[in-house]
Amino acid sequence: MNNSESLKKSYEMKVRIAINALKSGDFDMAMISTLQAVLDNQDLPEYHNLLGLIAEHHKDYPLACRHYRASYALDPSYKPALHNLERLTNQKFGSTSDHVDFGDVIEVEEPHSSIFLYELLNHRKAKRR
16 A cells, blocks of 8 residues: 555544544544544545534634635535535524534435536537537
8 A cells, every 4th residue: 555545544534533523522532533634635625524513513603614615615526515504604594404414425416417418418419410
């Protein structure tokens, strides 16, 4: 196993520990594990999502929003940060969704996404030519 694979596994393990700590209410352990994950890789979105959840727990909502936006900026396809940002901002406007997205469940894209339809339509146009 090379160094980059080792760092990736270490990052994933620390993120998993942080998620489990958050779920059990151990926010100190979650913070420690998240900050250790940052040392392994600062270019992945999960740790900002976790820092946002920790900030939310401490009722620092502006900081939580900044972390969710940073997570989204690192990877716009990372849905948990977007879900948490939407949940947090909608709560301010009267929505009552309490679903926290830890990022531990893999989301499956619907097969009829706009990219799929775009490629399908362009493929049909190419056949006609």
